[in-house]
Amino acid sequence: MAGHLLDKGHRLTVWSRTPEKSNPLAAKGAAVASSLEELAHSCDIVFLCVTRNEDVEQCVRGLQPGAKPGFLVVDHSTVSPVLARAMHGFLSEHGANFLDAPITGGSMGALKGQLTIFCGGEQADFDRAAPVMEAYAKRAELVGGPGLGQTMKLANQIAVGGALLALCESLAFAKKAGLDLAQTRELLSTGAAGSWAFENYGPKILAEDWSPGFSVTNQRKDFAYTLEAARLLDSAVPGTALVDRLLSRLEEEGHSDWTTAALYQTLVESGFESWT
Amino acid sequence: MAGHLLDKGHRLTVWSRTPEKSNPLAAKGAAVASSLEELAHSCDIVFLCVTRNEDVEQCVRGLQPGAKPGFLVVDHSTVSPVLARAMHGFLSEHGANFLDAPITGGSMGALKGQLTIFCGGEQADFDRAAPVMEAYAKRAELVGGPGLGQTMKLANQIAVGGALLALCESLAFAKKAGLDLAQTRELLSTGAAGSWAFENYGPKILAEDWSPGFSVTNQRKDFAYTLEAARLLDSAVPGTALVDRLLSRLEEEGHSDWTTAALYQTLVESGFESWT
Numbered sequence: 308m309a310g311h312l313l314d315k316g317h318r319l320t321v322w323s324r325t326p327e328k329s330n331p332l333a334a335k336g337a338a339v340a341s342s343l344e345e346l347a348h349s350c351d352i353v354f355l356c357v358t359r360n361e362d363v364e365q366c367v368r369g370l371q372p373g374a375k376p377g378f379l380v381v382d383h384s385t386v387s388p389v390l391a392r393a394m395h396g397f398l399s400e401h402g403a404n405f406l407d408a409p410i411t412g413g414s415m416g417a418l419k420g421q422l423t424i425f426c427g428g429e430q431a432d433f434d435r436a437a438p439v440m441e442a443y444a445k446r447a448e449l450v451g452g453p454g455l456g457q458t459m460k461l462a463n464q465i466a467v468g469g470a471l472l473a474l475c476e477s478l479a480f481a482k483k484a485g486l487d488l489a490q491t492r493e494l495l496s497t498g499a500a501g502s503w504a505f506e507n508y509g510p511k512i513l514a515e516d517w518s519p520g521f522s523v524t525n526q527r528k529d530f531a532y533t534l535e536a537a538r539l540l541d542s543a544v545p546g547t548a549l550v551d552r553l554l555s556r557l558e559e560e561g562h563s564d565w566t567t568a569a570l571y572q573t574l575v576e577s578g579f580e581s582w583t
Numbered sequence: 584m585a586g587h588l589l590d591k592g593h594r595l596t597v598w599s600r601t602p603e604k605s606n607p608l609a610a611k612g613a614a615v616a617s618s619l620e621e622l623a624h625s626c627d628i629v630f631l632c633v634t635r636n637e638d639v640e641q642c643v644r645g646l647q648p649g650a651k652p653g654f655l656v657v658d659h660s661t662v663s664p665v666l667a668r669a670m671h672g673f674l675s676e677h678g679a680n681f682l683d684a685p686i687t688g689g690s691m692g693a694l695k696g697q698l699t700i701f702c703g704g705e706q707a708d709f710d711r712a713a714p715v716m717e718a719y720a721k722r723a724e725l726v727g728g729p730g731l732g733q734t735m736k737l738a739n740q741i742a743v744g745g746a747l748l749a750l751c752e753s754l755a756f757a758k759k760a761g762l763d764l765a766q767t768r769e770l771l772s773t774g775a776a777g778s779w780a781f782e783n784y785g786p787k788i789l790a791e792d793w794s795p796g797f798s799v800t801n802q803r804k805d806f807a808y809t810l811e812a813a814r815l816l817d818s819a820v821p822g823t824a825l826v827d828r829l830l831s832r833l834e835e836e837g838h839s840d841w842t843t844a845a846l847y848q849t850l851v852e853s854g855f856e857s858w859t
Contacts, residue, residue, distance in 0.1 A: 388760075411774045423774055446773070450766060462757040462767055466776030469749020472822045477742035480809075483818040484664075484734045490726060491738055497722070498687045498699050500742035502778035533756075542759040543850045545829075545858035546748045549821055574819045582821035 308356065308383070311420045311443040313337060322346040324357075347373030352436060356383040356410075359528060360390040367394050371401050378403040381436045383424070385409040387532040388454035388461070389539070391427060395453035406432045407453065408440070409460035413521060421445040425463070427456030461533040468530065468550040470504040471567055478512055479574035488513055508568040520566035523557045530554075553582065584632065584659070587696045587719040589613060598622040600633075623649030628712060632659040632686075635804060636666040643670050647677050654679040657712045659700070661685040663808040664730035664737070665815070667703060671729035682708045683729065684716070685736035689797060697721040701739070703732030737809040744806065744826040746780040747843055754788055755850035764789055784844040796842035799833045806830075829858065 312319050313335050320338040321329045322345075329339045340346035347353060347370040355366050363386050370380060380398060382391065382405065391407035398405045406428040416422045424440055424447035426433050433449040440447045450459045477500065481491040492509040495501070511520070530551040537544040556573050557565060588595050589611050596614040597605045598621075605615045616622035623629060623646040631642050639662050646656060656674060658667070658681065667683035674681045682704040692698045700716055700723035702709050709725040716723045726735045753776065757767040768785040771777070787796070806827040813820040832849050833841060 413775070423770065425770065448766070448770065450762060450770070455760070455762060458760045459757070459762055459767065459770065462753045462760070462762065463771050463774065463776050465756055466749045466753035466771050466778075466781070469745055469752060469822075470776060470778055473742045473745020473749065476745060476820055476822045477738045480741055480813060480816070480818045480820060481735070481738040483816045484731070484738070484812070486726060486731060486735055486738065490724070491735065494699065494701065494722075494724060494726070494735065495739050495742050498739065499689070499779050499783070500739050500746060502742075502746055502780075503775050504778075505742070507775070536760070537756060538855045540756070540759045541854045542756045543853035543855060543857050544752055544756060545825055546745075546752045546822065548859045549825060553821075577819035578817045579814045579819060581819050583824045 308354070308417050308422075308443045309337065310335065312439070315442040317439065317442065320346060320349045343369030344373035346370065347378060348375065351375075351377070352379045352381060352439060354381045354383060354439075358384060358525075360386045360532075363390060363394065367397065367405070371398065371403065374398075374401065374403040376402060379406065379432055379435060380404070381406045381408045381440070383408055383410050385460050385464075385529050385532070386457060388427075388457040388536055391457045392454040395428065404429065404432045405453070406436055407456040408436070408447070409457055410444075411460065411463055412445075416445075417443065424448070425450050425456045425459035427451055427454050427458070457532070458536065461529070461536055464526075464529045464533055465544060465547050467504075468526070469546045470502045471508065471570060472546065472550050472553075473500065473502065474504045474508055475512070475568065475571040475574055478509075479571055482575055508566075511566065511568045512571045515572070517562070517565035517569040517572070519564055520568070522564050523554050523567055523569065524563040526567045527551060527554050527558065549582065584630070584693050584696075584698075584719045585613065586611065588715070591718040593715065593718065596622060596625050619645030620649035622646065623654060624651065627651075627653070628655045628657060628715060630657045630659060630715075634660060634801075636662045636808075639666060639670065643673065643681070647674065647679065650674075650677065650679040652678060655682065655708055655711060656680070657682045657684045657716070659684055659686050661736050661740075661805050661808070662733060664703075664733040664812055667733045668730040671704065680705065680708045681729070682712055683732040684712070684723070685733055686720075687736065687739055688721075693719065700724070701726050701732045701735035703727055703730050703734070733808070734812065737805070737812055740802075740805045740809055741820060741823050743780075744802070745822045746778045747784065747846060748822065748826050748829075749776065749778065750780045750784055751788070751844065751847040751850055754785075755847055758851055784842075787842065787844045788847045791848070793838070793841035793845040793848070795840055796844070798840050799830050799843055799845065800839040802843045803827060803830050803834065825858065
């Protein structure tokens, strides 16, 4: 994402919790800040992409003392809507601005500059960030006020989890029934069962290739925020809760870094009564 | 389907449990048999499309006494693989043949002659039926021996159920969270959550239009056969079991004939703890 900003001619200063990660960008012409405060002081907009609530909070609190008037943090991490609203509030109290802006499209979308970005916050902040995000997004939309960008991302993860379950459960059943898996995947892809997951994860399942893609740990992190948000909204998400329980088995077995399509293997190894 | 056979120039004799249903076909030139036995006697191949195990068994037992040597029944109903294997065995004992050949593509696929057909049985029987089925199918494949056509259809229904859950659960969550539903459906359709269900059922959910499409009752009939097959295979299908429980609520509320996308409404009316 930062590389695309450089390629499009933006002036870029970078900072990473793991300093050596900045080297390739420095070699391409990016300045490197020595602290979050220095980074904030040298930038109009800081784009943040970390993992969990606590990472976002630590970064935002580290940036704030260096903020100049009109300073804007755009957070591309997937975290809790509650934390996003707290960060909006915190920066706003200090005269700065925050846009929650989780991304979808995976590492391939980032490499190709084809991410989709769900933004929550003020229209004026979105309007400032949008022309910059164009460098790595095929699409960025303001979906509502503070926290609603994260909420849209969680709705997306609910649907992604359900599509994963649909794929893995049907192929595990086909496997046990003695159907040809390649034929099953191909036939089911073309009709009412068709999905992005069938097209993209299906081949990994046929190859039983669980090498890292979107990991079990990252999916469960997103589900933890989803289940928290659903509880606060009193919204029923039984499918998400089920997929989370299935993935927890992979974690218990030491496969946290496997791609989520390994849920297929959990189902193949389970009996009819196991999860009902 | 029968209309397409006439349109393609096949000689057609029809019989229906509801005699007046034959009238439009008779008006187009089809002969009408007065009994199943007479139908079997006047045909080389009979294509059957009814609803449940007991309907298929009744029809096959009614046809058998009229069967000439080489007589073939092609069953387009979605029923249990166990029943399909029993019908193969029964006709085979009487010198006749059976192909289980459930269809997918819905009433629209039938009207347009664009169905997909999963066939289980003998290669020779498939080879006889395939050129005729071309009249109403975009695709027909032999997927294995007796019963495996039905098994493939059940694998398809597992994936269809999961895709329905993914769609309804994500949109119900979005609704409760105050997101714009049209924007949510559209944004989620374009990425890793995308599916046939999002494209085709999404608009019905936005309109809260539960008018008959694929009905709750028919989906639960398919799930009953799926759960029976999964139990026999000791295969874990917790997603299917969950969707079946959710749809049972619609039946209890008197909405058996609603389209399955009404599962969205069940979720909107449920609290976080309801189904977990």
